[in-house]
Amino acid sequence: MSAPRPRIRLDRNEISAGETIEVKTLISHTMESGQRRGGDGNVIPRKIINSFSCEFEGQVVFACDIEPAISANPYFQFMVKPDRSGTLTFKWIDDDGTEITATEEIVVN
Amino acid sequence: MKRGGRGKKSVDGRPRPDQQSKKLNVFTVKGNEREETGQPAIGGIDLLDETNKETMMTFVLSRRQALLCGFGAATAASFGSMSLPAFAAANDAQDLIDAFTGGKTPEMGRIMLDVPEIAENGNTVPMNFSVDSPMTADDYVAEVLVVADANPRAAVATFHFSPLSGSAEANTRIRLAGTQNIIAVAKMSDGSVFMDKKEVKVTIGGCGG
Numbered sequence: 589m590s591a592p593r594p595r596i597r598l599d600r601n602e603i604s605a606g607e608t609i610e611v612k613t614l615i616s617h618t619m620e621s622g623q624r625r626g627g628d629g630n631v632i633p634r635k636i637i638n639s640f641s642c643e644f645e646g647q648v649v650f651a652c653d654i655e656p657a658i659s660a661n662p663y664f665q666f667m668v669k670p671d672r673s674g675t676l677t678f679k680w681i682d683d684d685g686t687e688i689t690a691t692e693e694i695v696v697n
Numbered sequence: 698m699k700r701g702g703r704g705k706k707s708v709d710g711r712p713r714p715d716q717q718s719k720k721l722n723v724f725t726v727k728g729n730e731r732e733e734t735g736q737p738a739i740g741g742i743d744l745l746d747e748t749n750k751e752t753m754m755t756f757v758l759s760r761r762q763a764l765l766c767g768f769g770a771a772t773a774a775s776f777g778s779m780s781l782p783a784f785a786a787a788n789d790a791q792d793l794i795d796a797f798t799g800g801k802t803p804e805m806g807r808i809m810l811d812v813p814e815i816a817e818n819g820n821t822v823p824m825n826f827s828v829d830s831p832m833t834a835d836d837y838v839a840e841v842l843v844v845a846d847a848n849p850r851a852a853v854a855t856f857h858f859s860p861l862s863g864s865a866e867a868n869t870r871i872r873l874a875g876t877q878n879i880i881a882v883a884k885m886s887d888g889s890v891f892m893d894k895k896e897v898k899v900t901i902g903g904c905g906g
Contacts, residue, residue, distance in 0.1 A: 608863035621872065623849055644861055651857040652867075657848055659821040659870040669832075669863025 594690045596678060602695040608669045611642065611650075614661060615680055615688065621656035637662055639681040644694075645674040670694050790844045790851035794882055794892075797842045797855075803892035808841065808883040810893040819873045819899040824853075826893070827866035828883045832858070838865035840884045847877030873899045 594615040603609060615637065622634025634656060641651035650666045668676065673695045680688045794803070811825040828838045837860045843853040858865045865883070873879075876899050882892045 641857075647859070647861060648857065649859050649861040650867070652869075653855040653857075655850065655852040655854055657845060657850070657853040657872045659872050663868075663870050665868035667862055667864040667866060669861055671861070 594678065594680065594688060596690055596692055598676075598692055598694075601693065602697065603670075604697050605671065606669075608667045609694065610665065611668055611676070612663070612665045613640070613642075613678060614663045616661050617680075617682075619656065619658060619660040619662060623656065635683050637680045637682050639679075640664060641679050642666070642668065643677045643679070644668065644670050645672075649676075668694075670696055672696050787847050788849065788851045790846040790880065793842065793844050793851050794880065797840075797882055797884065798890040799888075801890050803882050803890040805892060805894075807891040808881055808893045810879060810881045810895045812879050812895050812897050814896075815898045815900070816873060817900055819875065819901055821870045822873050822897060822899070823868070824871045824879065825866070825868040826881045827864070828891075830865050830885065832860055832862055832865060834860045835886070837862075837886045838883050839886050841865070841867070842882045842884075843871075844880050844882075845871070845873055845877055846880060848872070848874045853879070873897055875899050 594613060596614075597612045599610040601609075617637050618635070619637065620632055620635045622631065624632045626632050636654060636656055636658070638654050639652070640654060640662065642649050649668050649670075650664075652664060654662065662680075670676070674693075676692045676694055678690045678692075682688075807830070808826055808828045811827075813823065816822040824843070826841065826843070828841065830836065830838045832838065838858045840858070841856040843856070844851040845853050853871050854869065856867050871879075876897065878894050878896050880892060880894045882890055884890050
């Protein structure tokens with residue numbers, strides 16, 4: 589499978605001070621829970637994204653410790669309220685250590 | 698499962714628009730007005746009357762309809778006066794909550810958990826919560842733990858917030874193995890803990906069967 593590509597949607601990139609931005613993130617990943625059995629009867633081993641974080645200028649704004657009970661293609665929607673212009677950095681970490689990152693620029697007037 | 702004297706094979710699987718409520722009359726044990734008035738219990742239709750034969754046939758349920766019907770009955774029963782049996786979590790839900798709260802008992806309130814009453818697909822159940830908090834540097838929601846009390850493992854996720862969140866809310870999709878309670882516990886910056894609990898009825902389990 590090719591490396592999963594995250595999709596990020598902000599309801600707006602430019603805000604006035606004091607406003608919040610709604611963030612939606614989606615990444616393709618099977619999120620194999622470790623509960624399923626394959627055709628041969630053996631348990632398919634767990635392989636999930638176990639961590640998602642959103643940082644603003646190096647400070648964690650929102651993060652999630654993810655368990656196998658999160659559905660495949662993990663989707664998160666949350667709010668951020670940056671106090672100045674800067675970069676939002678999103679990071680997903682797989683069980684095997686792989687990290688996927690993406691960024692979004694925010695302008696605060 | 699009661700099938701009555703009429704059941705053999707379904708002749709016509711076509712559901713009638715008002716089938717649901719009529720099916721419940723077959724499978725629920727609740728009192729039925731029509732029984733009391735002396736009319737037949739099946740949807741008030743006189744099944745001994747030949748002209749109602751076609752109607753009668755539609756009540757001969759296919760297995761799938763019977764399954765759905767059983768579910769419908771259970772739903773109706775719980776919506777009605779029959780209370781759900783109380784049950785302790787079958788998994789490590791309580792241990793996770795205790796570890797998260799440091800042994801404190803969370804108060805109900807301040808966090809609102811929003812989940813569907815009925816989830817058609819246990820593989821992807823939308824879950825939303827929001828916490829009533831000013832989210833200032835002095836008073837904000839630090840973490841929210843979400844557990845499911847009848848999944849193979851209770852832990853669903855732990856969310857971390859900060860004053861820069863603006864609002865302590867999140868929306869995601871979760872897997873539920875079957876009908877169970879979702880419990881969300883919010884821990885504030887001052888250590889106080891609050892919770893909400895909601896039941897989700899799941900028709901098709903989402904943990905790979």
